[in-house]
Amino acid sequence: METNSNPLTSKSTVRDAADSKDAGTFTGFSKPAMPKSIPKRGKVPLEKGYSQVDWMRTKKEHRKMAGLDSQPLRKEIPLSEVAQHKTAEDAWTVLNGKVYNMTPYLPFHPGGKAQMMRGAGIDSSELFRKYHAWVNADMLLENCLLGTPSCNFHTAPCEMQHENDFFRPQAAQTSVRSQL
Numbered sequence: 041m042e043t044n045s046n047p048l049t050s051k052s053t054v055r056d057a058a059d060s061k062d063a064g065t066f067t068g069f070s071k072p073a074m075p076k077s078i079p080k081r082g083k084v085p086l087e088k089g090y091s092q093v094d095w096m097r098t099k100k101e102h103r104k105m106a107g108l109d110s111q112p113l114r115k116e117i118p119l120s121e122v123a124q125h126k127t128a129e130d131a132w133t134v135l136n137g138k139v140y141n142m143t144p145y146l147p148f149h150p151g152g153k154a155q156m157m158r159g160a161g162i163d164s165s166e167l168f169r170k171y172h173a174w175v176n177a178d179m180l181l182e183n184c185l186l187g188t189p190s191c192n193f194h195t196a197p198c199e200m201q202h203e204n205d206f207f208r209p210q211a212a213q214t215s216v217r218s219q220l
């Protein structure tokens with residue numbers, strides 16, 4: 041007769057034991073409380089050499105990846121200009137009040153290039169927050185910083201249609217502007 045002695049795969053439980061002649065003999069195992077469904081993750085397998093550790097190393101070796109050459113950071117980048125940079129080879133995005141060239145990070149993005157390209161040429165702050173509000177984009181993209189956008193929801197009407205208006209903390213823009 042076939043027996044299953046592995047407590048992890050065996051169908052028997054403490055309740056079975058309690059119901060059986062062995063009631064009173066503690067077997068040490070009970071069914072773990074598992075959630076009914078585990079949310080699907082959207083991480084994709086990346087090419088060898090494109091892990092987050094590799095990105096951190098790349099960042100350390102290449103301090104300037106925005107493509108500004110020797111120009112200083114720009115203070116007023118029109119959103120109409122951001123909108124022109126929407127190919128994988130030349131992808132800009134506005135994220136939390138800053139304009140980034142996100143092309144260098146694309147092959148390293150754990151969610152895949154296609155997902156990240158949804159933010160190309162637009163203000164991707166809301167999309168970004170939807171998937172991973174906890175990710176520190178300021179740190180990850182610091183070497184890809186181009187400057188700040190001219191559009192400011194609080195003081196100036198925007199010339200571009202955003203995916204969705206939301207509150208952008210003034211502080212984020214002020215702090216980077218003071219560094220320019």
Ligand code: HEM
Binds near residue numbers: 083142164168180
């Ligand atoms: C703007 C458009 C973006 C979209 C639509 C997007 C989407 C996604 C998605 C769907 C995932 C997989 C989430 C999961 O596994 O649950 C992901 C993961 C990730 N993304 Fe993005 N992303 C965007 C931009 C960025 C940017 C700009 C950065 C940082 C510079 C970034 C950093 C990450 C990191 C670190 C992860 C892994 C998170 C984890 O381990 O849980 N993403 N992204």
